[in-house]
Amino acid sequence: MINFDELKKDFRAVREKSPLVHNITNYVAMNFSANALLAAGASPVMAHAADEVADMATIAGALVINIGTLDAGWVESMVIAGKAKHAQGGVIVLDPVGAGATAYRTKTAWRIIEECHPDIIRGNASEIMALLNADIKSKGVDSSCSSHDAVESAVKLAERTGAVVVISGETDYITDGKRIETISNGSPMMPYVTAMGCTASSMVGAFAAVNPSNLLEASLHAMALMGVAGEIAAAKSAGPGSLLTNFVDTLYNITEEELAETVRQ
Numbered sequence: 001m002i003n004f005d006e007l008k009k010d011f012r013a014v015r016e017k018s019p020l021v022h023n024i025t026n027y028v029a030m031n032f033s034a035n036a037l038l039a040a041g042a043s044p045v046m047a048h049a050a051d052e053v054a055d056m057a058t059i060a061g062a063l064v065i066n067i068g069t070l071d072a073g074w075v076e077s078m079v080i081a082g083k084a085k086h087a088q089g090g091v092i093v094l095d096p097v098g099a100g101a102t103a104y105r106t107k108t109a110w111r112i113i114e115e116c117h118p119d120i121i122r123g124n125a126s127e128i129m130a131l132l133n134a135d136i137k138s139k140g141v142d143s144s145c146s147s148h149d150a151v152e153s154a155v156k157l158a159e160r161t162g163a164v165v166v167i168s169g170e171t172d173y174i175t176d177g178k179r180i181e182t183i184s185n186g187s188p189m190m191p192y193v194t195a196m197g198c199t200a201s202s203m204v205g206a207f208a209a210v211n212p213s214n215l216l217e218a219s220l221h222a223m224a225l226m227g228v229a230g231e232i233a234a235a236k237s238a239g240p241g242s243l244l245t246n247f248v249d250t251l252y253n254i255t256e257e258e259l260a261e262t263v264r265q
Contacts, residue, residue, distance in 0.1 A: 001181075002220065002265060008256040010211050010221040015041030019061035019209035021202060024048045024078050026068025026097065029198035032244065036199045039251035040225065042206035050077045054084035061209025063090065064202050065118070067108055068097035075108055082116025091208045091215070094118035094163075095201035100130025113161055119215055120208060121157065122166035122201045125150035132156055147171050151180065164215045166204060168197050172223045176216045183220065184264040185227030187234030193244050200226045224263045229254060231262065 020043045025033060030046050037044040047056045050073065057063045063085040065078045085092050094116075096109035109131060112118065121128070125145040132153050147169025154165040158177035167173040172183040190196050200223065207222035208215055232254070233246035 002224065002263060003217075004260045006217060007221050007224060007260055007263070010207050010218060011225065011256050011259055013210035014206050017061075017210055018043045019206055020045060020059065021062050021064060021205045021209060022047060022053075022056050022060035022081070023064045023066065023202055023205070024053065024074070024081060025064065025066035025095075025198060025202070026195075029066060029068060029195035029202075032193075032195045032248075033199045033202040035248050036251055037202055037206055039248045040203065040206060042203075042209075044202065048074055048077050050080055053077045053081035057081040057085040058088050058090070060085075061091070062093060062205035064093045064095065064205040065112055065116070066095040066097055066198050066201060067099075067105060067112070068095070068198060070105065070108060075111070078112055079115055082112055082118070086117050091120070091205070091212050092116055092118040093120045093122060093201055093205045093208065095198060096121065096123050096127050096131060097198065099123065099127040106130060113163075118161070118163050120164045120166065120204055120219055121161065122168065122197075122204055122219070124168050124197060128157060128165060128167050129153045132160075147173055151175070155180070164219050166200075166219050166223060168200055168223070172227060174216060174220045174223060179216060181216065181220045182265050183223045183227045185224065185231045185262065187230050187243075189234045189237065189240060189243050190230045192240040193247070196226075196230070196247075225251070225254075225259060228259055228262045232258075 211218035
């Protein structure tokens, strides 16, 4: 269960410490993720050049690797950055976007897992299930399964990799292979805003950067903020376009008391 004092503490720490979050992410997500991180109080950097990623990763509070728009050069940059961050002992978040849609995506996700050892893996249900079951196919980058369907796979993936695993969906599930926590906030409109899941991974990176000693708790708190902000923003929105704007505004304006009072597990 959420400890509300710890939730507020992490939320406050992101705003006060403004952790640098290094994102090697996709073209679709860059702008939205950067704006959301800024609104929440973090400091984003989007750097993918092979010549600088190792240096950037090691000065960041967290490295977020997102495989949404892959090519061979980007994959090498991801591995270089991930190895550097792992050697440093820093926090790495992997978003295996579209795992299960193509063999290349699934293979790339596993290469990053095996060579970079991410501390947190966040994806939708199909992506998490596809990492363990080649018969699971995602619908492009969208999930074809409910988050509840993926809980068993998430536990097994956490046990196999040692990472905290986060499943986004109608209910968010967060597990370290032993504990399973949930967040039940959000809105059915959120999946209609592109890169909402990618932004969740970046937000997990921000919270992990300020609470590296308890990554399950940090992930839970980040998903709480995403869900609550989405729920509040959706109530003010006529559709996905206004939700995008209202979501960023909500991240900027929300108080720690409002966050704690609204979150549901």
